[in-house]
Amino acid sequence: MDIRQLEYFLAIVDSGGFNRAATTLYVSQxxxxxxxxxxxxxxxxxLFHRIGRRAVLTEAGRALIEPARTAVRSLETARASVASVHELxxxxxxxxxxxxxxxxxLTTLIRAFSSRYPQVVVAVKAVFTTRDVIEAVRTGTVELGLFAATGGLPEKEVASLSLGRQRFVLLVPPGDPLAARRSVSGEELAGRRLIVGQPGTGMRAYVDALHEQGVDFTVAAEIEHRVALLPLVLAGVGLAVxxxxxxxxxxxxxxxxxxxxxxxxxxxxxxxRRGLLSPAAAAxxxxxxxxxPPSS
Known part of the structure; x- marks a missing residue:
């Protein structure tokens, strides 16, 4: 077994098949x-069941994923540690x-980091829940994870750094009767149309809690693609918490x-993750x- 084989194995897992992995790795199938x-x-x-052009993980293949990521990440950390001699x-x-x-x-953090280390590429993976963030860090899919949660900071499986708090606010389109206001109570959302996130997200948990408290609103849209949230509000589809x-x-x-x-x-x-971090992650x-953090 060598590290190249593990890198190939993970490429197939992440891309979903041999053809795509070969293209990503610039090697022949x-x-x-x-x-x-x-x-x-x-x-x-x-490690895989070959079904046509598909590659489906066997039980042994699933068991290999986490150790393979750990091994590959450790090698990347070792390489990066040597490269750190060249100041990232x-x-x-x-x-x-x-x-x-x-x-x-994240925007502010990447801006500050990139101004110091402009040659280091920051690759951001989208995840939707705190559990997803922790799992991605714990398994070595990524080195760092940014999250928001109602409870305290997780400490058992990962190391945590507090970046403060973010309160909930309401986005209102121009011309709405609420647009001229500075604040609104949760009860005033009764009878309104809301754009909500998918279950498991903080914004969804907040509006679900309002509903449980007797605030009767209408769900206008449930959205995973957060990039569309603001355009939907501006288009008058609904308000968004x-x-x-x-x-x-x-x-x-x-x-x-x-x-x-x-x-x-x-x-x-x-x-x-706990233990040795790459120089880029430590920086x-x-x-x-x-x-x-930016001021409100």
Whole structure:
């Protein structure tokens, strides 16, 4: 077994098949297939069921994913540690982020990090729940994860750095009767049409809690593609409860942003795996410790 075989194995897992993995890796499919067969012989077990052009993981294949990611990530960390002698003049940092926190504070963090290390590529993976962020970091899919949650910071499986709190606000389109207001109570959303996130997200949990408290609203749209949220509000489809990370962007686009009373907020944090980090990940954490979040 060698690291190249594990990298090929993970490429097939992540791309969903041999053809796409070969294209991603810039190798021929026969070479890729030969490397995987050699790995399977070495392990004494098939890793994929070949069904037409599809590659479906066997039980042994699923068991290999996490150890393979750990091994590949450890090698990348070792390589990056050597490269750090050259002051992070190149490299890549993988970060997972929930959608609203990708607006802020991730924008501010990447701007500060890139100004110091302009040759390091920050690759952001979209995830939708706190559990997804922790799992991506824990399994080595990414090195760092940005999340927001109602509870405290996770500490058992990962290391956490607090980045403060984000309160919930209401996005309102121009011309709406609420547009001239500075704040609104949760009860005043009764009878309104709301754009909500998918189950498991903070914004969805907040509006679900309002409904359980007897606030009767209509769900106008349930959306995973957070990039469409602000256009839907501006188009008058409905109002949206989001975190205040959206405040600046929404105002620039022409929406009104109202504080919701009483104040309810999420804890924002940056998580990393325990143990040795790559120089890029360590530098990003240092950047996060010293970078002030944007003012509301």
């Amino acid at each position: 026969p070479s890729l297939s030969q490397a995987i067969r050699a790995l399977e012989r070495d392990l004494g077990s098939e 003049r190149s490299g890549r940092l993988d970060v997972a982020s929930m959608p609203s926190q990708a607006v802020e504070p 989001v975190t205040e990370s959206w405040r600046g962007l929404a105002r620039q686009a022409g929406a009104s942003v109202l504080d919701i009373t009483p104040e309810t907020a999420l804890q924002v944090g940056l998580v990393s 990003f954490l240092d950047t996060a410790r010293t970078t002030r």
